[in-house]
Amino acid sequence: MSEKLLEVKDLYVNTEDKEILKGINLTMNKGEIHVIMGPNGSGKTTTANAIFNNPGYQKAGGSINFNGEDITNLKTDEIARRGVFMSFQLPEEIPGVSVTNFLKFAKNKITGKPVKIFEFKAELKKYMEELHINPEYAERSLNVGFSGGEKKKNEILQMLVLDPKFAILDETDSGLDVDAIRTVSRGIELFKNEENAVLIITHNTKILEYLKVDYVHVLVDGKIVTTGSAELARQIEKEGYEKYKG
Amino acid sequence: MDHLKLNETPVRTSKNFNINNIKLENVNIPEDAGEFKNVKIYSEGENIHYSNHVSTANLVYGISQNFAEMLNQRANQNIGIHIESGYCSTIHIDFTFDKNNLNLLDNIEILADAGAKANVIIKYKTLEDLEYFHNGMIRLFAKENSQVNVIFVNFINTKSNHFVSIQNDFEANSKVKYTIVDFGGKNSVTNYYANLLGDSSENMVRTIYLGKENQLIDLNYIGELRGKKASINIDVQGALKDVAKKHFKGTIDFKKGSKKSKGDENEFCMLLSDTARSLALPMLLCSEEDVEGNHASSAGKVGEKELFYIMSRGFSFKEAMKLVVRARFNNIISEIEDEKLRDEILEEIDIRLD
Amino acid sequence: MAKTNLEEINRNIYDIRNEDNYDYKIKKGLTPEIIAEISAQKNDPEWMREFRLKALEVYNSLELPTWGPDISELNMDEIATYVRPKTKLSSSWDDVPDDIKNTFDKLGIPDAEKKSLAGVGAQYDSEVVYHSMKEELIKQGVIYTDMETAVREYPELVKEHFMKCVPVYDHKFVALHGAVWSGGSFVYVPKGVKVDIPLQSYFRLNSPESGQFEHTLIIVDEGASLHFIEGCSAPKYNKVNLHAGCVELYVKDNAYLRYSTIENWSKNMLNLNTKKAIVGKNAQVDWVTGSFGSKISMLYPMSILNGEGAKTEYTGISFAGKGQNLDNGFKVVHNAENTSSIVNAKSISKNGGKCTYRSLVRIGENAKNSKALVSCESLMLDDISISDTIPVNDIRNDEVEFSHEAKIGKISDKTIFYLMSRGLSEEDAKAMIVRGFAYPISKELPVEYAVEMNNLINLELEGAIG
Structure with a gap:
């Protein structure tokens, strides 16, 4: 029997007085990969931000339990330190802070232990090679002047280095060409093990060809309208969301 | 009169930079302006009220105290326009200088009631190649939700003097756009002031200027943001040839309380001769945190x-x-x-x- | 421990104050007699004595500036202008008196020197107490000495350049400087000599109510190059302190000079300093400036690009906290063809502090085919602070490429959220963004100074963010 990692119960979320999520329920176990699909504006990104308690999103009801602890109202950094990670759809640019320094600092904050420079650099180098990231990027300012694809790969690099228990990938595959999607998938495979879990938010099914997905949830108008296997994703690719819209 | 000191910037900088104000010599200010009759006012739309009663309250900035007093005491054209709530109107005011109408001291007041919409087109032109004098003032009161579009056209010849002080008060959600066409005047001196008091009030200012011969163009534009989510956008495009000179002083001032406000200022000067001169002071003043201020200024041939x-x-x-x-x-x-x-x-x- | 206490303790490293242990202090106020007395004390040659007296006249004839920060609290009559410590010029660190040495030790100066610096000239109040330079530089003909010695030993060089770049009638405080100047550094780099390790000097003000008027004169001769670093710091006193130094830089044809400053005067200091460079044909001067201390600062380094193809870059940051009004910026005058200037100015305001970027870019009639690119960025860390940008752009010919951009804003909530999602607390996230914001300046500094600057930023952010 697999162990429960994340449990979202009856979650209601508003942004600027508009109701976005209208009662989301989602349970994920260790070792699983889930996918949330849905048309634009259905609340996919809101779900990710709500799990991470982004102050721009107000929770109007429900709870989020992670690894046996209620994290509904924890601060974002406290949630991160408990092992939650999110790959951003639009990663922020931080001028003057190199990828290496940033990750070293973040790793230190997340583990609460000093980072051993030599090991850290070796690990960073290894993952950058795996993800086909130009080694020069280690010393460049975080995300500044990176192309869309480079930013996304950098998010996956951060995930590998910080090694969370649970990763949310928000539209990580969107806007990427086939090679980049393959690289990102390779990163997810490297990360994935029996102790962690991945939640992929997407509106295309390409990435699903490279990964073994356990569940697919369809989100329409702030509610999960159906849940199925990877087959469901293929079906939606053919038929669209029409039949799920009220 | 020896020399005039006009158009002081709201904040001073080093005297050596010669931009805190403009000093003019040999400007003939008429003792007695006489009459100015060549005015044509015509309009489309309903519920516009005209009068010759206008405010004489002090201006916050203006070209100078003396120039404001000159208008308050002896304007030869007082034009009050009142557009009622909910109505939409277009008003044209055409001033034409000629040998019988040499000096214009005009004091224009525009009151746009809540929700009113108005287009006001004010045009100044000269017929003969004489030296004319113009000192004008426009006060605009934009009430809640009103929308006013002012087009200000200066086609005065390059022998004359042209001075204008514009002051605008904005209530919540009012939207005012100015298009200023500034082509004429041996000395063309403009003071433009927008007081964005109301929340979500918006002001756009679009100016084109053209300087030739020894024309001097002195623009002093000031936008003060006070309301929340207010915005001002100033875009000034110009071209200078011969030995023409331009001073652009643009100030966007985020006052306390103007949270989430936005101010943009863009100034570009095209130099069409190697003796033309462009002097610019695009200021951003900020006493509030959650605001966005940008300015860009450039020049070149x-x-x-x-x-x-x-x-x-x-x-x-x-x-x-x-x-x-x-x-x-x-x-x-x-x-x-x-x-x-x-x-x-x-x-x-x-x-x-x- | 409460954050404020921590800030106090850290700040104390810079605020160590010695007993006011001077042996000579002239009476307050400024008269020709006092100037003559200073001149006699310093054994000035005749021309310098006359120069001082002439400068005093100019000082008395000029008005205070009518713009910028309010400096009315300054009462010149109350500031003793000349304080001499109980020590003579030393050639070895061991000869420096212990209390002075301890202060420098705490600031890490001799250590820094041991590591990588070519020479240290430390000014303690108004006299240079310690000077040293590496042998090889002396052999190459590089002169690095205190200003008084230079006046005596290199009279031609000094007479030809002294206050020619910054004339005494520039403004009131320059005139004052001309009358009462004392101490400072003199550097001459002969033709073609490349000094590849930075020279540095460290200024300190220790006596209450004393002004500091050091004069720095640097001549980098044709084809030579130099990096000069000036560090400033002063302990804290209740009464207002004035600093009106003067820096004159001559960068001759094909020469290169980088002039770096980290200014951390105590927070009651009025820093009214004047710095100017004259740049020759195909020569370049780069300014790197970090301004953290002072109650009021009015500092606008200036490059005069006189030679064809001359270049200048200015990279500066100001960080104003509670009670500080830092009015800083840059001036450049393009006087010749194919000249170029690049400005990258940043400021951070917090806790009621005020930063102003004030500038002049003038492209003269003859400066055909010149280029000036200016970028200003201001960061507001709260809603009680102030940030102003007051740039003047004076373009007098059409063959130019000129652009100026400025931005004011706060740290975006999205960026903070992004960093917090990586485990950083809100405080860490903001500090990281601020350090990154300052990075273009810190990366231009030698590593010890970059570290000092980051420490200053952390110190400033303690308790300010949360």
Whole structure:
């Protein structure tokens, strides 16, 4: 029997007085990969931000339990330190802070232990090679002047280095060409093990060809309208969301 | 009168930079302005009220105290316009200088009631090649949700003096756009002040200026943001030839309380001769945290590649130059709805660049 | 421990104050007699004595500036202008008196020197107490000495350049400086000599109510190059302190000079300093400036690009906290063809502090084919602070490429959220963004100074963010 990692119960979320999520329920176990699909504006990104308690999103009801602890109202950094990670759809640019320094600092904050420079650099180098990231990027300012694809790969690099228990990938595959999607998938495979879990938010099914997905949830108008296997994703690719819209 | 000191900036900088104010010599201020009768006012729409009672309260800035007093005491044209709530109107005011109408001291007040919509087109032109004097004032009160579009056209000749003080008060959700066409005047001195008091009030200012011969253009534009989510956007495009000079002083001031406000200021000066001079002071003042302020200012000559390309299509150098200036100004001119006025402005550019 | 206490303790490293242990202090106020007395004390040659007296006249004839921060609290009559410590010029660190040495030790100066610096000239109040330079530089003909010695030993060089770049009638405080100047550094780099390790000097003000008027004169001769670092710091006193130093830089044809400053005067200091460089044909001067201390600062380094193809870059940051009004910026005058200037100015305001970027870019009639690119960025860390940008752009010919951009804003909530999602607390996230914001300046500094600057930023952010 697999162990429960994340449990979202009856979650209601508003942004600027508009109701976005209208009662989301989602349970994920260790070792699983889930996918949330849905048309634009259905609340996919809101779900990710709500799990991470982004102050721009107000929770109007429900709870989020992670690894046996209620994290509904924890601060974002406290949630991160408990092992939650999110790959951003639009990663922020931080001028003057190199990828290496940033990750070293973040790793230190997340583990609460000093980072051993030599090991850290070796690990960073290894993952950058795996993800086909130009080694020069280690010393460049975080995300500044990176192309869309480079930013996304950098998010996956951060995930590998910080090694969370649970990763949310928000539209990580969107806007990427086939090679980049393959690289990102390779990163997810490297990360994935029996102790962690991945939640992929997407509106295309390409990435699903490279990964073994356990569940697919369809989100329409702030509610999960159906849940199925990877087959469901293929079906939606053919038929669209029409039949799920009220 | 020896010299005039006009158009002080709200904040001073080093005296050596010669931009805190403008000093003018040999400006003949008429002791007795006489009458000015060549005014044509016509309008479309309903519920516009005219009067000759206008406010004489002090201006916050203005060109100078003396110039404001001159108008309050002895204006020869007082025009009050009141547009009622919910109505939509277009008002034209045409002033034409000639040998019988040499000096204009006009005091215009526009009151746009809540929700009113108005277009006001004010035009100054000169007929003969005489030296005229113009000192004018516009006060605009934009009440809640009103929308006012002012087009201010200065086609005065290059012998005359042109001074204008504009002051605008904004209530919540009011939207005011000014299009200022500043082509004339040996000395053309403008003070523009927007007091964005109301939340979500919006002001756009679009200016095109043209300087030739020894024209001096002194622009002092001040936007003070006080309301929340207020915004001001100033775009000034100009061209200078011969020994013309331009001073642009633009101030965007985020006052305390103007949270989530936005201010943009963009100034570009096209230099059409190597003796023209562009002096600019684009200030951003900020006493509030959650705001966004940007300014950009640039200057340079018309690109040689651009000119060469146009000339390769059979245009002379002068024609090519005109085309480039017209193209530069077109972003602003094309937003004017009145087609006749648009053509008139384009034609004036051609005449003045000849 | 409460954050404020921590800030106090850290700040104390810079605020160590010695007993006011001077042996000579002239009476307050400024008269020709006092100037003559200073001149006699310093054994000035005749021309310098006359120069001082002439400068005093100019000082008395000029008005205070009518713009910028309010400096009316300054009462010149109350500031003793000349304080001499109980020590003579030393050639070895061991000879420096212990209390002075301890202060420098705490600031890490001799250590820094041991590591990588070519020479240290430390000014303690108004006299230079310690000077040293590496042998090889002396052999190459590089002169690095205190200003008084230079006046005596290199009279031609000094006479030809002294206050020619910054004339005494520039403004009132320059005139004052001309009358009462004392101490400072003199550097001459002969033709073609490349000094590849930075020279540095460290200024300190220790006596209450004393002004500091050091004069720095640097001549980098044709084809030579130099990096000069000036560090400033002063302990805290209740009464207002004035600093009106003067820096004159001559960068001859094909020469290169980088002039770096980290200014951390105590927070009651009025820093009214004047710095100017004259740049020759195909020569370049780069300014790197970090301004953290002072109650009021009015500091606008200036490059005069006189030679064809001359270049200048200015990279500066100001960080104003509670009670501080830092009015800083840059001036450049393009006087010759093909000249170029690049400005990258940043400021951070917090806790009621005020930063102003004030500038002049003038491209003269003859400066055909010149280029000036200016970028200003201001960061507001709260809603009680102030940030102003007051740039003047004076373009007098058409063959130019000129652009100026400025931005004011706060740290975006989205960026903070992004960093917090990586485990950083809100405080860490903001500090990281601020350090990154300052990075273009810190990366231009030698590593010890970059570290000092980051420490200053952390110190400033303690308790300010949360």
